[in-house]
Structures are given as C-alpha cells and as structure tokens.
Amino acid sequence: MSNRAPLAIGKPLLFLALALPALWLVWQWLAFAAGAPHHLGFNPQETSNRFSGLWALRCLLLTLALRPFSQAIGRPWPLALRRMTGLYAFAYALMHLSSYLGLDLLFDWKTFTRDLLERPYIGFGMATLALLLPLALTSTRRAVRRLGARRWLALHRLVYIAGILAVSHFLLLAKGDLREAQIYAALIAGLLLLRIPRRYFLRDIRGQRAQGPANG
Amino acid sequence: MLIRRQEAWMERESDVTPESLYRNRRELIRGLGAAALAAPLLGCGPGGETTEKEADAPAGRYAGVPANSRYRAEDAPTDYEAATAYNNFYEFGTGKSDPARHAGAMVTDPWSVRVEGAVERPGTYAFDDLVRRSDLEERIYRHRCVEAWSMVIPWIGVPLATVIARLGPTADAKFVQFETLADPAVMPGLSYPVLDWPYVEGLRLDEAMHPLSLLAVGLYGRVLPNQNGAPLRLVVPWKYGFKSIKSIVAIRFLERQPATSWNRAAPHEYGFYANVNPEVPHPRWSQASERRIGEFRRRKTLPFNGYADLVAPLYAGMDLRRNF
Incomplete structure (x- = not known):
C-alpha cells in the first residue's frame, strides 16, 4: 500500500472531524447569544470550559498516539498527521483559555491573577499552554530547517511534558469523582510507557553491540 | 406598629x-x-x-402554604426547570443531570426518620409525625454551592428549631448529625466510593436551632422533587450547599462534633462549618464570586451568603479562616 493513499483521504477527513467540536461549540454560543435553544445547559460557561478542555486533551493524546500507532501498523503515514493534530490541540487549548478567561471571567484580570496564584490546577493549565505555544510556532517546515532537525526534535519532546501537565490539570480540578480524569491519566501514562522502554531497549541493544553478547 | 427594617440580607419586594x-x-x-x-x-x-x-408533578400540594415575609431573598427565583435539573446528589451520580435522571426510582412515601442520641424522645418517626402541615411556611433563600454557582429557591419547610424542640435534646446534646438514605437498589452512585456512604452532615446545636435553619419538604409550592432531596432535606442558606443534606433518614443528637462527609473526604478543602466566605479561597473555586444560574456575569459572593446580620453572632470570637 502506498503511503499516499491513506493520507489523501484520512487527512482531510481527520481535519474535518476535529473541526466539528469547535464548530459545534461556536454554534452553541451563537445560539445562546441569540436567545435560541442551545445545548450549553444551565451553566453554559462550565459546559464550554469543560468541552474545550476535553477536546484539547483528546487532540494531545491523539498526537502522542500517532507514533505508537504507526509502529503498530508498520506504516509511516500516521506520522504525517501529527502536525495537524498537534495544532488542533493548541487551538483547543486556546479556545479553552478564551472560554475561561473571556466568557467565564469576562477578562477580570484580578480574579484571573488570584486563580493563578491560589489554584494549582490553573497553573498547570497555563503551563501546558505555555509549552504548546513554542511547538505551535515551530510547526512549519521552515522552522524545522531553521532550528535544525536535532534541536527541533528536542524542542518537540516538550509535548510529553505538556501531556503530563494537562492530565495533572484535569486530576486537580476534579471534585470527588476522579474517574474520568484517571482514564485520561492512564492513557497518557500508557503512551509515555510505550515510548520510554523502547529507548532503553535501543540503548541495551547498542550496549550489547559494544560489549558483545550479554548473559542473555 | 410593625416596622419592617430592610436589612442587607433581605430581598427587596421589588426584586422578587x-x-x-x-x-x-x-x-x-x-x-x-x-x-x-x-x-x-x-x-x-x-x-x-x-x-x-x-x-x-403533584402540583399545588403546598400551594396554600403561607409565605414568611421575613425570609424573602431578593432577585427572581431561579427557573424551576434549572433548580430541578441541575443538581448535586452524588448518590445518583456525579453529573449535574444524573440526579434528575435517576432519582425517580427512590420511594419517598412512606418515609421514616430515626431520631437517636442525646434526646428525650428518640425513635423512628413517620414523615407526617415529624413535619406537620401547620408548621409549613414558604421562604425564599439564596443557595450557594461550593462550586461557585448559586440559585434562589422558594422553599416550603418547617423551621428546624420547631422539630428539634419537639424531640427535646438533652443537656448533653451539643451537635446534630444528619444522614442521607443509602439504598444501592435505587442509587447507582453508591457503587463507587466518591464519598464514604452514607452521606452525613452536621451542625452545632445552636446553628441547628437558628431561625434560618429550615427542614424543607417542598419548593415552588410543590412537593420536593426526588433530585432535590425528597421528602425531607436540610436548608442552611449561609453555608455551602453540601451542608444542606438531602433525603434525611436519621437525626442524631451528639455531645461531640460529628463526622461530615466532605470534611472526611478532603479535610483541608471542606471544613465542618463551611460558612460561605469570599475571604477563604478553595483550591478549585474562587469563593470571591459566583455564577447565579441563569445569569451571564458572575456576581460577588457575600459573607455568610448575605445572611451575616443574622448568623455572624453565632461565630463571635472565632477565627473563620481557621474554622472554615
């Protein structure tokens, strides 16, 4: 199977699929503003904060899952989707911040500052966004050339830290029932574990090559 | 001559x-x-x-209940729809719509309440023996959830002090503990230990005897919907909502401060007193402001949820930052 075929269909499809939640949320707010029926519930800001945050996390997870997925199916094409899903994660994170800072706090900077200082989960959320920002800014081919592949890769490993911060943010804000946040934490942990042993494994092989066969 | 003083906590007639x-x-x-x-x-x-x-709904069961004009919170009451569909009642699930979805299975008639501890007339009381129709009055109270949202609810209820006086706490009774029904057959939330079931809450006896403390049996002139804590729930409007325990099956009079569910689950987050206090922040919600359900802008949260005039004397000399 060529590398092009799944991408030619899959990429636009995924692009559309990931745009839908954002379009839905904007549509609901427009309906709300127009006084029309909407699905934002009795606490629209809460719904909106939660919804945009969940999609940011899902896109981040998807981005992290694409390499293991590519390895699992033995084909490289999923790797070519990472820029798009990563940028979606950033876009949803921005939407999440806008929902909270704009629609929820109505740009009340004093409250925002207090939130940032008093509530650890807000700090974790802002740190996640701060880590995703340089990744989004260096997502172009030109940025790869300018930074050099090695430095660019090192920078983009921050996405793992962003994943850890994002689920920490979720775990810290949950009241009593941590189950949903724990599911996301487990997924992130699983994806991280998939990465770490492989690198140790490679090092072992290299070590074995250097030292000759080990005890087995 | 009756002089009606407009105090800060009172809702102005014009606003209702x-x-x-x-x-x-x-x-x-x-x-x-x-x-x-x-x-x-x-x-x-x-x-x-x-x-x-x-x-x-069995509309109008409490339609003729007289309003107590002394306790009429300002602002329009929250939409009935929102007040009965956006609830926290974790026994039925942790989602806001879970209680309305699942609570219908709870049987609230017949209902009985165990009265135990340091009290002259302990025993198991049928609902009608505990709450008499002639006791009932309507009061419009602000309701402030610890999650920084709020509502305004016209409750139907009996002053808790009236009920307690009939039960006759002994001199040993310093605290009152309340317990919620825990029936796994009708409460899907019990299958997961979000909290240590059954849900328990408590008050100091003088808090319980305070005229603001209400045992509610209805809202908006009707019988309490199950998701709102039918058939009998506590309403202590100067405290965060989780203190206002729902679907009460036991009342205990105790000498020592009783365990309370959220305090037991996270003592540094939820105190025994849990008085609404914009000065004491919570690790998850700023308590300085709140969203009134149905309003777009947040509003400032008032000390004791606006009932400071009435209840602040209960806590004279106490450090309310430590006793949060």
Whole structure:
C-alpha cells in the first residue's frame, strides 16, 4: 500500500472531524447569544470550559498516539498527521483559555491573577499552554530547517511534558469523582510507557553491540 | 406598629418576581406550549421538558402554604426547570443531570426518620409525625454551592428549631448529625466510593436551632422533587450547599462534633462549618464570586451568603479562616 493513499483521504477527513467540536461549540454560543435553544445547559460557561478542555486533551493524546500507532501498523503515514493534530490541540487549548478567561471571567484580570496564584490546577493549565505555544510556532517546515532537525526534535519532546501537565490539570480540578480524569491519566501514562522502554531497549541493544553478547 | 427594617440580607419586594406572575407561572408556561412542543423535535434539550414536568408533578400540594415575609431573598427565583435539573446528589451520580435522571426510582412515601442520641424522645418517626402541615411556611433563600454557582429557591419547610424542640435534646446534646438514605437498589452512585456512604452532615446545636435553619419538604409550592432531596432535606442558606443534606433518614443528637462527609473526604478543602466566605479561597473555586444560574456575569459572593446580620453572632470570637 502506498503511503499516499491513506493520507489523501484520512487527512482531510481527520481535519474535518476535529473541526466539528469547535464548530459545534461556536454554534452553541451563537445560539445562546441569540436567545435560541442551545445545548450549553444551565451553566453554559462550565459546559464550554469543560468541552474545550476535553477536546484539547483528546487532540494531545491523539498526537502522542500517532507514533505508537504507526509502529503498530508498520506504516509511516500516521506520522504525517501529527502536525495537524498537534495544532488542533493548541487551538483547543486556546479556545479553552478564551472560554475561561473571556466568557467565564469576562477578562477580570484580578480574579484571573488570584486563580493563578491560589489554584494549582490553573497553573498547570497555563503551563501546558505555555509549552504548546513554542511547538505551535515551530510547526512549519521552515522552522524545522531553521532550528535544525536535532534541536527541533528536542524542542518537540516538550509535548510529553505538556501531556503530563494537562492530565495533572484535569486530576486537580476534579471534585470527588476522579474517574474520568484517571482514564485520561492512564492513557497518557500508557503512551509515555510505550515510548520510554523502547529507548532503553535501543540503548541495551547498542550496549550489547559494544560489549558483545550479554548473559542473555 | 410593625416596622419592617430592610436589612442587607433581605430581598427587596421589588426584586422578587411579582406574585401574580409567579402564581400564574403554569399558565404562562402553558402559553409557551407551542414553542415547547416544537422544542423536543428540534432536539433542544431541557427547555422542551418543562410543560411535561409541570403537568406530571403533584402540583399545588403546598400551594396554600403561607409565605414568611421575613425570609424573602431578593432577585427572581431561579427557573424551576434549572433548580430541578441541575443538581448535586452524588448518590445518583456525579453529573449535574444524573440526579434528575435517576432519582425517580427512590420511594419517598412512606418515609421514616430515626431520631437517636442525646434526646428525650428518640425513635423512628413517620414523615407526617415529624413535619406537620401547620408548621409549613414558604421562604425564599439564596443557595450557594461550593462550586461557585448559586440559585434562589422558594422553599416550603418547617423551621428546624420547631422539630428539634419537639424531640427535646438533652443537656448533653451539643451537635446534630444528619444522614442521607443509602439504598444501592435505587442509587447507582453508591457503587463507587466518591464519598464514604452514607452521606452525613452536621451542625452545632445552636446553628441547628437558628431561625434560618429550615427542614424543607417542598419548593415552588410543590412537593420536593426526588433530585432535590425528597421528602425531607436540610436548608442552611449561609453555608455551602453540601451542608444542606438531602433525603434525611436519621437525626442524631451528639455531645461531640460529628463526622461530615466532605470534611472526611478532603479535610483541608471542606471544613465542618463551611460558612460561605469570599475571604477563604478553595483550591478549585474562587469563593470571591459566583455564577447565579441563569445569569451571564458572575456576581460577588457575600459573607455568610448575605445572611451575616443574622448568623455572624453565632461565630463571635472565632477565627473563620481557621474554622472554615
């Protein structure tokens, strides 16, 4: 199977699929503003904060899952989707911040500052966004050339830290029932574990090559 | 001559929905019938269900209950629909719509309450023996959830002090503990230990005897919907909502401060007193402001939820930052 075929269909499809939640949320707010029926519930800001945050996390997870997925199916094409899903994660994170800072706090900077200082989960959320920002800014081919592949890769490993911060943010804000946040934490942990042993494994092989066969 | 002083915590008459409108709300809602009929077809969710619920509910059971004009919170009462569909009642699930979805299975009639501990007349009381129709009055209270949202609810209830006085706490009784029903057959939330079931809450005896403390049996002139804590719940409006325990099956009079569920689960987050206090932040919610359900902007949270005039003396000399 060529590398092009799944991408030619899959990429636009995924692009559309990931745009839908954002379009839905904007549509609901427009309906709300127009006084029309909407699905934002009795606490629209809460719904909106939660919804945009969940999609940011899902896109981040998807981005992290694409390499293991590519390895699992033995084909490289999923790797070519990472820029798009990563940028979606950033876009949803921005939407999440806008929902909270704009629609929820109505740009009340004093409250925002207090939130940032008093509530650890807000700090974790802002740190996640701060880590995703340089990744989004260096997502172009030109940025790869300018930074050099090695430095660019090192920078983009921050996405793992962003994943850890994002689920920490979720775990810290949950009241009593941590189950949903724990599911996301487990997924992130699983994806991280998939990465770490492989690198140790490679090092072992290299070590074995250097030292000759080990005890087995 | 009766001089009615307008105190800070009192809702101004002018701010409350005009009584004629309020009393005629069913007609008004019926007038919206056409829109409501179309709504479910458009899949627009909660709005469309109003007429059906209004019609189904045993309307008017408490319609003639006299309003206590001393306790009338300002601002329009929250929409009945929101007050009965956006709830925390973790025994039925942790989602806000879970209680309305699942609580219908709870049987609230017959209902009995165990009265135990340092009290002269302990025993198991049938609902009607604990709450008499002639005790009932309507009060409009602000309700402030620890999650920084709030509502305004016209409750039907009996002053807790009236009930306690009849039960006759002994000199040893310093605290009152309340317990919620824990029936796994009808409460799907019990299958997961979010909290250590059954849910328990408590008050100091003087807090319980305070005239603001209410045992509610209804809202908006009707019997309490199950998701709101039928058939009998506590309402202590100067404290965060989780203190206002629902579906009470036991009342205990104790010498020592009783365990309370959220305090036990996270003692550094939820204190025993849990008085509404904008000065004491919570690790998850700023308590300085709140969203009144139905309003877009946040509003400032008032000390003791606006009832400071009445209840602050209960805590004279106490450090309310430490005793949060």
